[in-house]
Amino acid sequence: MRYQPAERRRNEKCMIKTAQDIHDLIGEYLFSEGDIVRDKCDFTPDFWNLRTGLLGELSQKLVNYRLRLTLTGDFSEEIQNSNAFRDYVCELLARNGPIVLAQRPSLNTHQNAENAG
Numbered sequence: 001m002r003y004q005p006a007e008r009r010r011n012e013k014c015m016i017k018t019a020q021d022i023h024d025l026i027g028e029y030l031f032s033e034g035d036i037v038r039d040k041c042d043f044t045p046d047f048w049n050l051r052t053g054l055l056g057e058l059s060q061k062l063v064n065y066r067l068r069l070t071l072t073g074d075f076s077e078e079i080q081n082s083n084a085f086r087d088y089v090c091e092l093l094a095r096n097g098p099i100v101l102a103q104r105p106s107l108n109t110h111q112n113a114e115n116a117g
Helices: 006-011 019-029 054-064 076-081 083-094 109-116
Strands: 036-039 069-072 099-101
Touching: 019 036, 019 054, 054 099, 076 083, 083 099
Parallel strands: 036 069, 069 099
Antiparallel strands: none
16 A cells, blocks of 8 residues: 555654654655655654755655655745755755655745744
8 A cells, every 4th residue: 555644654653753764665665656645744843854864865865766755734834944944845846856745835934924023
């Protein structure tokens, strides 16, 4: 089975939180057809912090193995809280890379918060 509802995966504690989890994810889908589809909640919150290097490692593995990952979920909070993540999302939207966001986020969230204060 390629895709399970996010609630079921969270209950099974299949969260992606380490480099080994990334390797396991890639291995699971390496010889299957179609995109990998995962929800934002399948990853620990630290995964979206670019300083951990996990998102970069996942991106590189996807490129190396010619896989695509479609992410579902709302990334507006991460975009609002991190200029680096916002820039990363801008890059994702600007080119045809290995990661696709199912829901196009508002990239003005961070600027609007600054202007409101």
